[in-house]
Amino acid sequence: MTVRRVEPGRRERLLEVATDLIAERGVARTSHRGIAERAGVPLGSMTYHFSGMEEILREVFTRFAEDASARFSAALAAASTRAEACEAVVAIVHDDSLASPRGTVLVHELYALAARDSAYRVITTRWMARSRAALELHFDAETARHLDALIEGLGVHRALETPPAGREVTRDAVARITR
Missing domain, CATH: 1.10.357.10 (Tetracycline Repressor, domain 2)
Structure with a gap:
């Protein structure tokens, strides 16, 4: 059985990280992968919280x-x-x-x-x-x-x-x- 780690506020934190990356790199150079890496979360967490x-x-x-x-x-x-x-x-x-x-x-x-x-x-x-x-x-x-x-x-x-x-x-x- 896999235990899912629950992190309250993760979605909000991902949006904050996305905002930071857009401000630093621009929309064109911001990606799911980059957001996940900066936030220190698995890439799958992005698809759990956002459709794209x-x-x-x-x-x-x-x-x-x-x-x-x-x-x-x-x-x-x-x-x-x-x-x-x-x-x-x-x-x-x-x-x-x-x-x-x-x-x-x-x-x-x-x-x-x-x-x-x-x-x-x-x-x-x-x-x-x-x-x-x-x-x-x-x-x-x-x-x-x-x-x-x-x-x-x-x-x-x-x-x-x-x-x-x-x-x-x-x-x-x-x-x-x-x-």
Whole structure:
């Protein structure tokens, strides 16, 4: 009789390892085998918990987008004035974990998948809708749409420019859109 070792939280840990590998290597170089090796579990454990890489990727990016949306919403909900909301937008661009090298890689990996596959576009569409709803607590719908695009665009620029633009550039752009 084979005794199966039960490890509570293994599935969650595998998703965390998958997220780390995607941030380090990219989607194309992340595999079941690599996740199992990094997590120190038998390869069969992967097939026990997941039907395939597609399920892992969808879960990783769904969780990533939901976490980012929750932080974004909380930052804007904490603002009690329009000026505070503008500063919250500046802080999101400069201080949120999406502004980190890890966050930048993960968001761009998700965007690349979403550009090719409608299943991932559902994730990004839901994420954008939540972002705009949070912005609409302080701004009209059209301004919220422009700010959402600004946040995304500045994130790309900050990730790729050397050195990245500072807060004053972001603050000026937010002020121009929200006038």
